[in-house]
Amino acid sequence: LGNFLNVAFQKDIETGKPVLLYDFALIVAPMMILGSTFGILANKVLASILIIAALSYLVQDAVRKLYKKAITAYAKENEELANPLLQDETKSPQKDIELSELKRKSVNDEVNMTPELQEIIHQEREPLPRKKIIFLLSIIGWIILISLLRGTEKFDSLLGIEYCSGSYWLFYLLGPAGCFLFYLKGVQMIKNAETIKTKYNYEEVNSYTLRENDIQNVSKLGLYGGVLSSILGGGGGMILGPPMLAMGIGAQSMSATAGLFTTLTSFGNLIQAFLLGGFTVSEFLFFFLVSSGGAYALSNRISYLVKKYKRPSILLFIITGMMAFTIIVLPIFTIYKVYSDPAQMLKFHSLCSK
Numbered sequence: 001l002g003n004f005l006n007v008a009f010q011k012d013i014e015t016g017k018p019v020l021l022y023d024f025a026l027i028v029a030p031m032m033i034l035g036s037t038f039g040i041l042a043n044k045v046l047a048s049i050l051i052i053a054a055l056s057y058l059v060q061d062a063v064r065k066l067y068k069k070a071i072t073a074y075a076k077e078n079e080e081l082a083n084p085l086l087q088d089e090t091k092s093p094q095k096d097i098e099l100s101e102l103k104r105k106s107v108n109d110e111v112n113m114t115p116e117l118q119e120i121i122h123q124e125r126e127p128l129p130r131k132k133i134i135f136l137l138s139i140i141g142w143i144i145l146i147s148l149l150r151g152t153e154k155f156d157s158l159l160g161i162e163y164c165s166g167s168y169w170l171f172y173l174l175g176p177a178g179c180f181l182f183y184l185k186g187v188q189m190i191k192n193a194e195t196i197k198t199k200y201n202y203e204e205v206n207s208y209t210l211r212e213n214d215i216q217n218v219s220k221l222g223l224y225g226g227v228l229s230s231i232l233g234g235g236g237g238m239i240l241g242p243p244m245l246a247m248g249i250g251a252q253s254m255s256a257t258a259g260l261f262t263t264l265t266s267f268g269n270l271i272q273a274f275l276l277g278g279f280t281v282s283e284f285l286f287f288f289l290v291s292s293g294g295a296y297a298l299s300n301r302i303s304y305l306v307k308k309y310k311r312p313s314i315l316l317f318i319i320t321g322m323m324a325f326t327i328i329v330l331p332i333f334t335i336y337k338v339y340s341d342p343a344q345m346l347k348f349h350s351l352c353s354k
Contacts, residue, residue: 002295003259006303009127012253017125021249021257022132023193023210025264026186028222028240030139032265034179035226037143037172040273041351042231049334049345055232056330058239063323065242070316073251077311117200120193135189139182140267146175147275153352154277164352187215214247222261229265238323251312252303255319259299 010019043051113121123129150171151157153164161167190210197203210218225239240261244254273279305314338345 001263002292002297003255003299004263006296006299007252007256007259010252010256010303011127012250018127019253019256020260021253022124022129023190024218024244024257025136025260026132026189027183027210027215027218028225028261029136029264030179030183030186031219031222032226032229032261033139033143034176034183035223035228036230036265037176037179039227039230042227045349045351046231047346047348049338051232052330052334054228056327058228058232059323059326059330062238062242063320063327066245066316066320066323069242069245069251070313070320073313073316074311077313081310114200116196117202120196121202124193132189135182135186136264139179140264140271142178142182143175144271146171146178147271152275152277155275183219187219190215217247225261226265241319245316251315252306255315 007019011017012019123131148155148158150159150161150168151163157163157168161171194209221240221243228239241254241258244258245251249257270284274284302315302318306312334345
């Protein structure tokens, strides 16, 4: 949440659009939350030591990929900074945005800007597109509603459904079923927008577009990220980050968009975990204040450094370093927990135990 509040109103210098890729969110968010409803069950059953081992493997794999990408980005930045033909030192961020606007206008001169096309373009340039934000919040609302109706072992169902009964599991499956319908709606929204652009031969410079094949790949990635993030207790950012970079998405957009996914899926997981008795209100308040406040301050500082030195690779190196530190901490934490509370770390749990 702290990171999202910092980057929500930032714009990409090249396109003038929000640095957050909301079209990605329309596809990834419902698939991630769909996957997380099953991942939460696995998290409850599996022994803690297995979860930590899987998390350790995932972190080291992400560190390796991010470091390679950071080195490549750094080398490219050095080349651009050393070659005056590749940059215009007189440009300011505002000037870059103005030039980008001129490029778009040159294209728009040849386009019949009908009301339906104007609406699509307006939505894509809004920092907080109302229609898409409502769509994403509706997914969270659906999960919360289903959780309240079915109940958990710690929270009585509003409909009086008995925990772990047939009706309970029926309502449990309604959660991911609804998310899948949201996913289909999100895909339809993206395809409709692209159809309108194609109809009027509208194109934008340096704008990333989701094609049919991209939609399928991103959908699978979202499902995979949702399952793993809920099993391992994360938000999905380190799972989705490296593949997004591999797709050609810039470091800033990757970080911002992955942060949006993390905010949405973590909030959905949070509600479900709370109803399952996974943590107390006081624990939530402590970690919420520490993590959101710290994330906002750190994100703000990193954004300043990236803009000052014009090096998006700074962001990649910082993320890589922080995750590398995690690789050191996790084994130490695991050894300590196994020694102090072996039952908690090694024991498997029943899915319906109270």
